[in-house]
Amino acid sequence: MDVKKIFFYLILLVSVLTTACVKDRTNLVLTEISPIKIDTTGIPPSYVLFQLDTLRLSPAVTKEGLNSNQLKYEWTMNAYLGYKRVIGTEKALVGQVTEAPSSTNYTLILTVTDTTTNLKAFYTWGVSVLSRFSEGLIVADTKDGVNADLSLIMSYNFTGSYLDETGTKIYRDLYSSINGSPLNGLVKGLSYMNYNNAKNITLLTDNSIQRVDPNSYKRTLKDGQLFIIAPDVFSPDAIQSIQATNQHEYLILNGKAYGRFGGSGWVYPFLTDPKNYTCRKVCGLQAPPSNSGGVVYDELNSRFLLLPTMTSSTAPIRPFPTVDNSAPAPGFDPANVGNKTCLFMHEGYNKRVLSVMKTRDQAQYYAYQLIVGASAAPLENGKMGYSVHDLSSNPEIGQSKFYACSNAEEVLFYATDTKVYSTTLLVGGATTPLLRYTAASGEKITGMQMHIRGGNMFLPSLTAPTDYAQKRSMASGNRLVVISTYNETTKEGKIIAIPLETLGVGGLVTDPAYIKTYGGFGKITTFNFQGL
Numbered sequence: 001m002d003v004k005k006i007f008f009y010l011i012l013l014v015s016v017l018t019t020a021c022v023k024d025r026t027n028l029v030l031t032e033i034s035p036i037k038i039d040t041t042g043i044p045p046s047y048v049l050f051q052l053d054t055l056r057l058s059p060a061v062t063k064e065g066l067n068s069n070q071l072k073y074e075w076t077m078n079a080y081l082g083y084k085r086v087i088g089t090e091k092a093l094v095g096q097v098t099e100a101p102s103s104t105n106y107t108l109i110l111t112v113t114d115t116t117t118n119l120k121a122f123y124t125w126g127v128s129v130l131s132r133f134s135e136g137l138i139v140a141d142t143k144d145g146v147n148a149d150l151s152l153i154m155s156y157n158f159t160g161s162y163l164d165e166t167g168t169k170i171y172r173d174l175y176s177s178i179n180g181s182p183l184n185g186l187v188k189g190l191s192y193m194n195y196n197n198a199k200n201i202t203l204l205t206d207n208s209i210q211r212v213d214p215n216s217y218k219r220t221l222k223d224g225q226l227f228i229i230a231p232d233v234f235s236p237d238a239i240q241s242i243q244a245t246n247q248h249e250y251l252i253l254n255g256k257a258y259g260r261f262g263g264s265g266w267v268y269p270f271l272t273d274p275k276n277y278t279c280r281k282v283c284g285l286q287a288p289p290s291n292s293g294g295v296v297y298d299e300l301n302s303r304f305l306l307l308p309t310m311t312s313s314t315a316p317i318r319p320f321p322t323v324d325n326s327a328p329a330p331g332f333d334p335a336n337v338g339n340k341t342c343l344f345m346h347e348g349y350n351k352r353v354l355s356v357m358k359t360r361d362q363a364q365y366y367a368y369q370l371i372v373g374a375s376a377a378p379l380e381n382g383k384m385g386y387s388v389h390d391l392s393s394n395p396e397i398g399q400s401k402f403y404a405c406s407n408a409e410e411v412l413f414y415a416t417d418t419k420v421y422s423t424t425l426l427v428g429g430a431t432t433p434l435l436r437y438t439a440a441s442g443e444k445i446t447g448m449q450m451h452i453r454g455g456n457m458f459l460p461s462l463t464a465p466t467d468y469a470q471k472r473s474m475a476s477g478n479r480l481v482v483i484s485t486y487n488e489t490t491k492e493g494k495i496i497a498i499p500l501e502t503l504g505v506g507g508l509v510t511d512p513a514y515i516k517t518y519g520g521f522g523k524i525t526t527f528n529f530q531g532l
Contacts, residue, residue: 034063034064034065034066035121036063036112036114036120037060037061037063037121038059038061038110038112038121038123039061043057044125045125046105046125046126046127046128047125047128048127048128048130049097049127049128049130050097050129050130050131051097051098051100051101051129051133051216052098052171052177053132054094054097055087055094055095055108056092057108057125058091058093059110061073061091061112066116070114071112071114072112072113073088073089073090073091074086074088074089075088075109075110075111076108076111077097077108078109079102079106079107085098085099093110098178099127099129100129101129101130101131101215101216105126106126106127106129107126107127108124108125108126109123110122110124131216132171133152133171134154134532135158135159135160136153136154136155137152137155137157137158137451137495137527137528137530138150138190138201138529138530139153139484139495139521139524139527140186140187140190140203140524140525140526140527141493141521141523142522142525143522145523147181147182147185148175148182148183148185148186148525149172149173149174149175149176149182150174150183150201150203150212151170151174151521153495153518154168154169154171155168155518156168156456156516157451157456157457158451158454158455158476158497158529159454160455160456162456165516170520175212175217175219183203183210184208185206185208186205186206186525187203187204187526188205188526189203189239190202190203190204190239190526190527190528191239191240191241191249192214192528193241193243193247194247194531194532195262196263198263200213200220201213201214201530202226202239202241202249204237204238204239205236206235207234207235208222208223208234209223209226209234209236209251210222211226214530227258227265228264233254234254235253235254236251237253237279237280237281238250238251238252238280238281238282239251239252240294242284242286243453243531247261247262248262248284250294252280252281252282252296255277255280255299256279257279259307276301277296277298277300278299278300279296279305281342281355282294282295282296283295283345283346284347285351285353286347286407286452287351293307294306294372295307295370295372296317297342297345297355299341302336302340303319303320303334303335303337304335304337304355304370305317305319305320306318306319306320306380320333320334320370320385321380321382323382324381329383330382330384330386331368331427332385332388334370334385337357337368339359340366341358341360342355342356342357343358344403346403346404346450347405347407348369348405348406348407349369349405349406349410349411349425350407351371351372351407352369352370352371352386353372354367354368354412355367355369356400356414365392365397365398366388366390366392367389367423367431368387369386369425370384370386371383371384371385372384386427387427389425391414391423394414394421394423395421395433395435396419397414397433399417400414400416401415401445402414402445402447402448402483403415403448404449404450406450407478408478408479408503409500409504409506410424410504411423411424411504411505411506412425415445415448415483416445417444417445418438418439419435419439419445420437420438420445420448420481420483420498421433421435421436422434422436422505422507423506424506436498436507436508437483439483439485440485442489442490443486443494444485444487444488445485446486446525447483447484447524447525448481448482449482450480450481450482451476451477451478451480451481451482451497451529452477452478452529454477454531455476455477456473456475456476457473457474457479457480457497457499458472458514459473459474459501460472460501460509460514466511468513471514474499476499479499479503480497480498480500481497481499481508482496482497482498483495483496483498484496484527486524491523492521493519493521493522494517494518494519494521495518495519495521496515496516496518497518499514501514
């Protein structure tokens with residue numbers, strides 16, 4: 001076969017194959033699908049919000065030829081590492097921003113779906129979330145007697161950045177709103193600590209220890225996760241944070257003292273401790289000398305013990321030095337105080353530790369003051385048992401339940417269910433008790449503390465004490481007695497802040513204009529400061 005014939009047959013074959021591949025398209029109808037249009041005219045491309053703010057957006061969404069009820073909406077907050085939370089499912093977004101404050105922006109994504117075709121359209125916004133929580137008073141309360149919640153009061157009394165009494169903010173039920181449920185158990189102790197801007201709140205219940213991030217109030221760690229070497233049992237009694245120098249915390253757990261320096265986990269640091277001691281209270285100084293630590297009371301052996309500083313945490317707990325009875329003789333021997341139990345321990349006047357003690361089998365009450373540090377050497381000697389005051393004859397001391405003191409005066413405050421008394425503790429002087437405050441009818445006192453951190457308070461003018469317009473302002477640290485009350489009938493708990501007007505005698509203000517009340521809580525079980 002010649003070349004021309006071969007070429008002819010090839011052309012014929014291609015023509016047949018091409019014809020065979022052609023389909024009849026005379027009955028195929030093509031329909032153009034209109035897109036979903038999201039119009040964000042007038043809506044910012046990004047947002048800067050405080051946590052728990054409400055985010056409101058209402059873009060115009062249209063699709064030609066489609067009924068609006070055939071569109072489905074989903075608003076989600078997204079971040080790296082797969083974080084995604086649905087914040088709304090309506091066309092107009094009204095959603096609370098519960099995301100934790102972060103230096104990295106979140107992405108808000110609107111997804112609109114055509115339910116007839118499953119086609120989707122998207123639009124995104126950048127969202128920066130800031131912490132709205134600053135200095136204030138953390139309040140732990142319960143509404144059912146079983147579970148707890150946390151609130152934060154930011155006000156002139158507790159927040160240094162507030163310049164007047166207007167604009168008080170109370171963020172209620174933060175723990176449950178952020179974590180989805182209240183905390184199981186009642187909070188009996190809490191502390192705040194900020195070490196190199198690593199902030200945390202530690203909460204104690206009868207059988208648990210939990211950590212909360214104060215920037216978001218989100219739960220972080222619990223129980224064994226908080227320890228370098230975790231104990232088998234969690235029965236905490238007390239916690240205290242030291243803020244001013246070498247920031248650290250003391251914890252009393254299972255009758256033993258633990259410590260945490262800076263950002264480390266809890267550790268039982270005193271490895272050479274005598275094991276035959278049991279403590280329930282602890283006190284460290286907020287601004288201690290470099291070689292002064294904290295104090296615990298050994299309930300087993302009726303003695304005070306010295307804790308090492310956190311910077312010397314390998315040192316053991318040790319007894320106080322042998323008492324030196326030479327003139328002037330100390331007020332007592334810290335190593336032997338007799339058959340007594342410790343009701344209260346806190347920093348008092350001039351870097352002393354003030355402890356309220358009760359004879360175990362008798363209605364005898366005492367105020368003990370210990371020297372645990374001083375500006376002059378030697379810091380530890382046999383005269384550290386500074387003074388003892390017998391409080392047994394004080395009015396209603398047998399009904400006292402709560403105590404407070406300040407580093408600004410030699411005075412102890414004690415509270416019954418309904419009354420607050422002050423009593424002076426001057427060495428060589430008589431103890432002078434005076435009634436300072438009576439709770440309102442139907443209210444019972446559930447706690448009392450001296451506020452020791454930021455904020456301010458108003459006091460009456462020295463020249464015109466009845467003219468509130470001429471009031472004077474002072475820092476509230478160590479001059480503001482804070483009590484909590486509860487009304488069983490109304491089921492309302494309150495925080496009541498009472499300024500200390502006259503130093504030296506525990507003179508609380510009596511003019512109700514200067515006494516500030518913050519209500520609307522459940523039964524308050526404890527409270528404490530939150531710093532910057």
